[in-house]
Amino acid sequence: MSNFEIGFELVENEVAFVDRLQVGSEEAFETLMHLYQAAIYNIAYRVLGDPAEAADAVQETFMKIFKGIKAFRGDCGLKTWIYKIAISESLNRQRWWKRWRRRAPFSIDERNELDPVASRLLEVPDSGPTPEAACARIETEQAVQQALNSLAFEHRIVIVLRDIEGLSYDGIAEMLGLSLGTVKSRLWRGRLELKKKLEPYIAAPQSTASERLAG
Amino acid sequence: MECRRAIKLLHEYVDDSLGWGEAEKIDQHLRVCPHCAQELHQLTSLHRLMRSLSRRKPPRDLDLRMKILASKQSTGIFPVKAFARLRDFVRPIAIPAVSGVALTFLFFVPLLSIFFTGANLNASDKDIPSGIFTEPRPQRVYLSQFVQLDNFRSLKEPIELEVEVSQDGTVRDYSILKGPNDPATVKSLNEFLYFEVKIPPATLFGRPTEGKIVLSLSFFPTANEKIDVIG
Numbered sequence: 287m288s289n290f291e292i293g294f295e296l297v298e299n300e301v302a303f304v305d306r307l308q309v310g311s312e313e314a315f316e317t318l319m320h321l322y323q324a325a326i327y328n329i330a331y332r333v334l335g336d337p338a339e340a341a342d343a344v345q346e347t348f349m350k351i352f353k354g355i356k357a358f359r360g361d362c363g364l365k366t367w368i369y370k371i372a373i374s375e376s377l378n379r380q381r382w383w384k385r386w387r388r389r390a391p392f393s394i395d396e397r398n399e400l401d402p403v404a405s406r407l408l409e410v411p412d413s414g415p416t417p418e419a420a421c422a423r424i425e426t427e428q429a430v431q432q433a434l435n436s437l438a439f440e441h442r443i444v445i446v447l448r449d450i451e452g453l454s455y456d457g458i459a460e461m462l463g464l465s466l467g468t469v470k471s472r473l474w475r476g477r478l479e480l481k482k483k484l485e486p487y488i489a490a491p492q493s494t495a496s497e498r499l500a501g
Numbered sequence: 502m503e504c505r506r507a508i509k510l511l512h513e514y515v516d517d518s519l520g521w522g523e524a525e526k527i528d529q530h531l532r533v534c535p536h537c538a539q540e541l542h543q544l545t546s547l548h549r550l551m552r553s554l555s556r557r558k559p560p561r562d563l564d565l566r567m568k569i570l571a572s573k574q575s576t577g578i579f580p581v582k583a584f585a586r587l588r589d590f591v592r593p594i595a596i597p598a599v600s601g602v603a604l605t606f607l608f609f610v611p612l613l614s615i616f617f618t619g620a621n622l623n624a625s626d627k628d629i630p631s632g633i634f635t636e637p638r639p640q641r642v643y644l645s646q647f648v649q650l651d652n653f654r655s656l657k658e659p660i661e662l663e664v665e666v667s668q669d670g671t672v673r674d675y676s677i678l679k680g681p682n683d684p685a686t687v688k689s690l691n692e693f694l695y696f697e698v699k700i701p702p703a704t705l706f707g708r709p710t711e712g713k714i715v716l717s718l719s720f721f722p723t724a725n726e727k728i729d730v731i732g
Contacts, residue, residue: 341566430550
């Protein structure tokens with residue numbers, strides 16, 4: 287069964303699907319993971335900026351989903367509920383990261399997960415037209431990730447959900463428990479900051495109206 | 502439209518979230534404002550850049566970790582599964598079972614109250630024997646003033662009679678087995694037996710039925726003027 291078919295079936299029978307999850311159907315859990323694992327991993331990765339942390343966040347998110355599914359009453363959609371947990375878990379990990387990981391010692395012999403270049407070079411997909419183009423793409427992605435990492439969490443999560451995951455304003459507002467106006471405002475401020483940091487990768491660096499307004 | 506307002510709306514414009522009216526105003530403003538056009542250009546580039554980011558593949562071991570987790574979790578919530586199975590089993594019989602228990606309580610709780618309040622269950626004096634067959638039961642009879650007593654007073658020995666007793670306890674017929682058989686005594690016996698005496702009838706399975714009984718009549722002149730009837 288393809289992802290689309292599974293997704294379609296889930297949308298059609300979300301109540302029945304949740305029932306199956308609540309009685310502990312292993313098959314239903316596997317379907318759930320198949321549907322959301324990649325999306326949650328992407329969000330966690332973009333928010334945390336670290337593959338290992340993102341993987342742990344995904345595992346922890348699903349653990350919370352399994353434990354909490356019995357209490358799920360359908361007040362919001364299943365997807366919204368899952369994303370809320372994932373966002374909350376990512377936020378917790380980011381706080382923990384800030385507090386402890388920076389102080390932790392690391393060995394120069396082990397693979398450095400903190401260095402995106404070092405880790406990416408091992409995972410370069412052979413999709414670019416030339417090696418130079420592939421390297422340029424990696425460099426751009428690295429710059430974007432660094433720019434994202436430098437944003438405040440409240441701005442970063444909104445940008446990840448809107449610009450990378452393509453969720454609607456309403457969906458983001460529901461997931462984050464914010465008003466629509468706050469979502470738009472955070473998106474505006476986040477993009478402004480991001481645009482400033484990614485100037486070499488977008489348009490010519492002219493003094494723009496938004497910078498004048500922000501200043 | 503002012504640039505300040507246009508800049509804020511440009512984000513929604515890029516996201517294609519503006520209404521037709523406001524989008525039209527932005528379009529008009531962009532035609533005359535190079536700064537905002539530049540801003541739009543940058544925003545569109547940023548938007549394109551963010552959308553072009555490759556989706557990161559989860560580490561290979563994450564899939565395995567997730568499968569183990571799912572397996573553990575489905576095992577971990579075994580009580581939930583067991584409860585669901587029990588619920589499916591009980592649901593079809595729930596209504597009949599509850600009705601049965603309710604009716605049992607309805608009928609037996611009054612009886613329970615008898616046991617727990619210490620009430621005595623005594624056999625009634627007026628109990629009807631429920632054996633297969635019982636004889637008519639004679640009893641002491643008091644004579645009324647209408648019966649001629651003189652003939653009885655002159656008796657020296659008891660009169661023995663065989664009496665047929667009907668279902669309602671009245672005497673249907675009788676024959677003298679031993680004793681005087683003169684017309685005066687027979688008349689007194691007729692008056693006595695047919696009009697005065699009522700004998701509890703014989704019973705068959707607790708229901709009254711016809712029966713025969715042998716009686717011995719003796720007269721004891723006392724203050725109450727009674728005749729002892731001995732079966």
